[in-house]
Amino acid sequence: MDLRRDVALGARLAVVRAGGFALALSGDPVLRLLYRPWIDDPAPLQRQLREAAQPYASRSGVLVVATAALCRELVRDRRFLVRTRSGGSLGGSVEGGRDPLLEPVELSFLGMDPPDHTRLRRLVGGFFTPARVDAYEPLVVRLAERLTDDAARRGRFDLLADVATPLPVAVIAEILGVPDADAGAFARWGQAVGAGLGGVRSLRALHRLDAAVAELRGLLGDLLERRRHDPADDLISHLAAEDADAQEAISLAALLLLAGFETTSSLLANAVAAMTDAREPWAQLAADPARAGDAVEETLRFEPPIQFTARTPHETVRLGERDVAPDTVVMAMLGPAGRDPEVHADPDVFDLDRPTKGEHLAFSGGIHYCLGAALARLEGRVALGALAERMPTLHRVPGAVRRRSLLLRSYLRLPVAM
Numbered sequence: 001m002d003l004r005r006d007v008a009l010g011a012r013l014a015v016v017r018a019g020g021f022a023l024a025l026s027g028d029p030v031l032r033l034l035y036r037p038w039i040d041d042p043a044p045l046q047r048q049l050r051e052a053a054q055p056y057a058s059r060s061g062v063l064v065v066a067t068a069a070l071c072r073e074l075v076r077d078r079r080f081l082v083r084t085r086s087g088g089s090l091g092g093s094v095e096g097g098r099d100p101l102l103e104p105v106e107l108s109f110l111g112m113d114p115p116d117h118t119r120l121r122r123l124v125g126g127f128f129t130p131a132r133v134d135a136y137e138p139l140v141v142r143l144a145e146r147l148t149d150d151a152a153r154r155g156r157f158d159l160l161a162d163v164a165t166p167l168p169v170a171v172i173a174e175i176l177g178v179p180d181a182d183a184g185a186f187a188r189w190g191q192a193v194g195a196g197l198g199g200v201r202s203l204r205a206l207h208r209l210d211a212a213v214a215e216l217r218g219l220l221g222d223l224l225e226r227r228r229h230d231p232a233d234d235l236i237s238h239l240a241a242e243d244a245d246a247q248e249a250i251s252l253a254a255l256l257l258l259a260g261f262e263t264t265s266s267l268l269a270n271a272v273a274a275m276t277d278a279r280e281p282w283a284q285l286a287a288d289p290a291r292a293g294d295a296v297e298e299t300l301r302f303e304p305p306i307q308f309t310a311r312t313p314h315e316t317v318r319l320g321e322r323d324v325a326p327d328t329v330v331m332a333m334l335g336p337a338g339r340d341p342e343v344h345a346d347p348d349v350f351d352l353d354r355p356t357k358g359e360h361l362a363f364s365g366g367i368h369y370c371l372g373a374a375l376a377r378l379e380g381r382v383a384l385g386a387l388a389e390r391m392p393t394l395h396r397v398p399g400a401v402r403r404r405s406l407l408l409r410s411y412l413r414l415p416v417a418m
């Protein structure tokens with residue numbers, strides 16, 4: 001362990017944490033979203049952000065856009081990129097490299113600009129086309145039925161631990177080709193690494209994260225090596241057959257686990273929480289489980305799992321009412337964008353019949369548009385349908401714990417009963 005690195009990181013962490021809390025108390029709406037009571041009811045702050053002149057200059061030093069129109073413009077305009085001119089992390093002070101506090105895990109092409117982004121996205125794109133995703137449906141149905149049958153037998157369960165987390169992990173393990181024997185470790189490390197994605201809060205957390213990343217990379221590296229000699233019909237064998245660079249291939253496989261795992265489990269948790277809290281939508285879904293696709297879209301609009309993404313220009317670019325200087329970080333707030341009254345009437349109401357529900361930015365847009373969108377929709381539709389069919393009177397019971405993350409809006413625990 002590098003002590004000097006730790007001391008420097010520790011000092012910066014203390015500043016970031018103290019600064020964040022102080023800014024939240026002094027009224028910065030972006031950071032306030034992290035703290036109670038705002039984290040439980042973000043709608044007023046989201047409205048405040050949307051109604052401010054755009055882009056809004058947060059006291060944390062970044063610009064923020066929160067209307068649907070400007071969020072869409074930001075993610076689609078190809079002059080806005082995901083690395084600074086020196087190749088650094090967005091908002092990071094590390095020149096020309098990844099900042100371990102802001103970007104604790106290397107995220108393959110999600111964190112790359114063209115041409116590397118284009119090359120790596122193409123390498124795996126074929127596994128996520130609509131036709132390919134249709135072929136995963138029997139697997140998703142089998143898994144969702146098994147998990148919801150088990151949960152229904154118990155009657156009272158944790159939606160996340162018992163249904164929403166194991167489903168996407170098993171699906172992505174199958175697509176990648178992780179053997180059953182390794183699936184438990186794969187899920188544990190994925191969870192440990194996923195927990196650190198929004199940034200770490202302590203040096204201990206950073207060390208735990210480093211260790212989990214190393215183990216996950218080890219498992220994927222062994223598998224890649226094995227598949228070079230003994231190929232199967234899975235994504236890792238494809239990377240081996242294409243003779244992909246080992247480090248690049250490992251990062252890519254890790255990205256697929258991380259991007260597809262807690263996002264999807266958060267979608268399921270947010271859907272169940274929002275629909276059972278409002279009651280009427282859950283009753284509607286239970287009466288007609290075929291409406292699970294509507295439930296998925298309305299949840300993505302109402303409570304998108306990924307609440308923001310960020311970009312920076314390499315030249316001065318006009319956005320809304322400001323000229324954005326090179327290397328300035330601009331955050332697109334996807335949560336507030338989904339509640340924009342310019343697009344959605346009565347935006348703070350969860351409404352399965354809403355005609356505009358599909359017009360959300362939960363999967364972002366432009367060249368980084370979520371590669372797994374069709375798969376996430378399939379998993380969401382199948383799992384919510386299976387739950388509603390078996391548990392028409394599903395409701396929350398005390399003990400829910402919200403995840404305290406600005407990036408991922410979700411729960412750590414969501415106890416429910418039938």
Ligand code: HEM
Nearest residue numbers: 109110259260263264267306309363364368370371372376
């Ligand atoms: C409800 C579930 C999901 C949500 C809300 C979601 C959301 C997102 C968002 C917002 C981005 C773009 C970030 C940006 O513009 O900077 C993204 C990118 C990505 N997602 Fe998803 N995602 C979900 C599920 C999945 C699944 C199931 C997979 C695959 C197994 C996946 C794989 C990816 C990948 C590989 C990227 C990077 C795309 C690129 O940079 O070109 N996602 N996702």
